Amino acid sequence: MKHTVILIPFLILLIALALPAHSVQAAPVVPTLSVEVRPQELAPAQAGYVFVSGGYPLRVSVTLDGRPLAVYWTGDGYLAPFAFDFDTPAGEHPIVVLASDPTTGAQVTYRQTVTVTAFQYPREEVSIARRLAALLDPLLNRNEEDWLAAVYTPRSNSTDWGWPFALPVPGEWITSKFGGDRTYNGGLWRAYHTGVDFRRAVGQPIWATASGRVVAVESLNVRGNVVIIDHGYGIFSQYAHISEAYVTPGQYVQRGQLIAAAGATGRTNGPHLHFEIIVNGIPVDPLSWMALMPGFVPPAEVPRERDQPIEEGTGS
Numbered sequence: 001m002k003h004t005v006i007l008i009p010f011l012i013l014l015i016a017l018a019l020p021a022h023s024v025q026a027a028p029v030v031p032t033l034s035v036e037v038r039p040q041e042l043a044p045a046q047a048g049y050v051f052v053s054g055g056y057p058l059r060v061s062v063t064l065d066g067r068p069l070a071v072y073w074t075g076d077g078y079l080a081p082f083a084f085d086f087d088t089p090a091g092e093h094p095i096v097v098l099a100s101d102p103t104t105g106a107q108v109t110y111r112q113t114v115t116v117t118a119f120q121y122p123r124e125e126v127s128i129a130r131r132l133a134a135l136l137d138p139l140l141n142r143n144e145e146d147w148l149a150a151v152y153t154p155r156s157n158s159t160d161w162g163w164p165f166a167l168p169v170p171g172e173w174i175t176s177k178f179g180g181d182r183t184y185n186g187g188l189w190r191a192y193h194t195g196v197d198f199r200r201a202v203g204q205p206i207w208a209t210a211s212g213r214v215v216a217v218e219s220l221n222v223r224g225n226v227v228i229i230d231h232g233y234g235i236f237s238q239y240a241h242i243s244e245a246y247v248t249p250g251q252y253v254q255r256g257q258l259i260a261a262a263g264a265t266g267r268t269n270g271p272h273l274h275f276e277i278i279v280n281g282i283p284v285d286p287l288s289w290m291a292l293m294p295g296f297v298p299p300a301e302v303p304r305e306r307d308q309p310i311e312e313g314t315g316s
């Protein structure tokens, strides 16, 4: 009896030690330190992150394919977002995390491989109204991409960034998915669809996907009137074709805050919201980014018969 009393707590302790202390994606490297890499498999033009937590103070460096990623202190850990562009071939990409304690000199290295799958975005034929055909000019398109790239270059920290990112409109009716490999008006211009399109009538509200600072309210040729928000850590969101902006550059907004009214400005056949998420300067699939938060429910898609034209309203 006496032995049993001692043995039971001892057995419980043994079982507890044998169980993994973290989920599959969070591997312990030292007793107090964990490294989470999510996702570990993704398509081109998708993003993920490395999150190091549990042991402070630390010096943390993260490399992807041997090149350093920016690492940000978030208040409860070290965040290093990563993204692959549309042209990334299928293959494996090593991530190496080096964490050291400057007071003791203790150092740990954590290695993880991220796999980019051989996903092909679907080909799409898009017809733009003839009055807008001038907006298919390659130089005009590249100038707009260059302007956007400059907006996405500065890096800031965030005071209250965090999951989840919210849908910028009620969670219904996507009219055009992210990533379509588009040919416009029989080949005048070809480009990937760098955002996701939501059905919206002119004047309907658009909300900020997450808190952050408005860095641009601008009238562009292709995207029309846009609002761009810097969420910190190299993560931006863009809201295009709007009729009206209710925010100004420099203004700090909260997730879910009304920022704009939908419209049909720029290269579009009709009103809709074109919504982008940009990570490390790369436009990535907004819904797969949001799906990194457990419990995310993707919005419905407008059913489209095979070989039917892209819905009226789509343009960029």
Ligand SMILES: [Zn+2]
Pocket (backbone or CB within 6 Å): 176, 193, 195, 196, 197, 273, 274, 275, 315, 316
């Ligand atoms: Zn679009």
